[in-house]
Amino acid sequence: MFDVIVPIYRISEEFLLRALDSIKAQTFQEYEVYVCDGTPIQHQDYDANAVVKSYGFNYLRQDPSYTLVGGARNQAVSVGSNLYLAFLDGDDYWYDGYLLEMKNAIEESISKVAIWSVALDCEYPIISQMTGKKSIMKGIYGYWEDQSFLDSNPDYAYYWFFGHPPTPTGTIIQREAFEAVGGYDESMGMAEDTELILRIVGDPRSIPTSQRRQYIPLPLIGGFHYIGEENTCSLGTQSGVSSGRSQDDINAFFISNSDYFTKIHPRPARKDLPFGTSELFIETLKGVMRDRIMNI
Numbered sequence: 001m002f003d004v005i006v007p008i009y010r011i012s013e014e015f016l017l018r019a020l021d022s023i024k025a026q027t028f029q030e031y032e033v034y035v036c037d038g039t040p041i042q043h044q045d046y047d048a049n050a051v052v053k054s055y056g057f058n059y060l061r062q063d064p065s066y067t068l069v070g071g072a073r074n075q076a077v078s079v080g081s082n083l084y085l086a087f088l089d090g091d092d093y094w095y096d097g098y099l100l101e102m103k104n105a106i107e108e109s110i111s112k113v114a115i116w117s118v119a120l121d122c123e124y125p126i127i128s129q130m131t132g133k134k135s136i137m138k139g140i141y142g143y144w145e146d147q148s149f150l151d152s153n154p155d156y157a158y159y160w161f162f163g164h165p166p167t168p169t170g171t172i173i174q175r176e177a178f179e180a181v182g183g184y185d186e187s188m189g190m191a192e193d194t195e196l197i198l199r200i201v202g203d204p205r206s207i208p209t210s211q212r213r214q215y216i217p218l219p220l221i222g223g224f225h226y227i228g229e230e231n232t233c234s235l236g237t238q239s240g241v242s243s244g245r246s247q248d249d250i251n252a253f254f255i256s257n258s259d260y261f262t263k264i265h266p267r268p269a270r271k272d273l274p275f276g277t278s279e280l281f282i283e284t285l286k287g288v289m290r291d292r293i294m295n296i
Helices: 013-024 048-054 068-079 098-107 148-152 154-163 175-180 192-201 247-264 279-285
Strands: 002-008 031-037 058-061 084-087 113-127 134-141 171-174 214-226 293-295
Touching (some): 002 098, 031 068, 068 175, 171 175
Parallel strands (some): 002 084
Antiparallel strands (some): 113 134
8 A cells, every 4th residue: 555765864773773663563564665775885884774674674775866865755656656655754753553544544535635644743953042052842743733724725735835844754645646746856955845745736826626636634643753953854964954064055055945946836925815814824824834833
């Protein structure tokens, strides 16, 4: 049923073992696992191939023709054949019932639904601008309790993702829909996951309803997402904001990546939204995204 896609790039062995253990622990076992490793030879601190194969999973070396973390996922997807793609970043992990819950949601969905997601527990470091002191913030990423807006306006899922993009680790995508849009944009070092989903659901301003796909966010917490500085998919060396870059380079990357994203997916104006759209939803479209991470 599922192809589990795990990109790794200078992921610590501890994180990788944790991710693979969480796959093995799933209460639903109909899956095939593909771990795609883009770690340069000089930075291989352990034998990831041996680790992955000890679980009975498939290990792939990332081909140079596939770039960045989006390319690692694309390569792994190209090798598999199952109908649904379950993405798990190598520094994250799932809770035991995740795949079973997703299987049940898929079986209960209409044919036009192509994406299912859950929220994730998360940790991410913050640095005080006053003192420079680092601390860890904990919260819930991507949780949305009230789905009534999407239920009554299914064609507006495209707008939803500007303020509520799920992480790959909490997302299942139908293979046919993934392949129809060409997979991840490998030129993007950040937000490539959100950009892919926007292409799948389709822009209501330009794409007919018959050609758009629907999305279901489940009010569940399905795993753990770590947003760290090193040895992670989120801010690790493979992304555009790796810790090895200068602050000026990182700032330039953010601007360039944001400009590229906005050119492809212009943010909607109020006139584009259906009547009755809440002010909170409109705020999230501006990039505020206050409900993406709820602090505990």
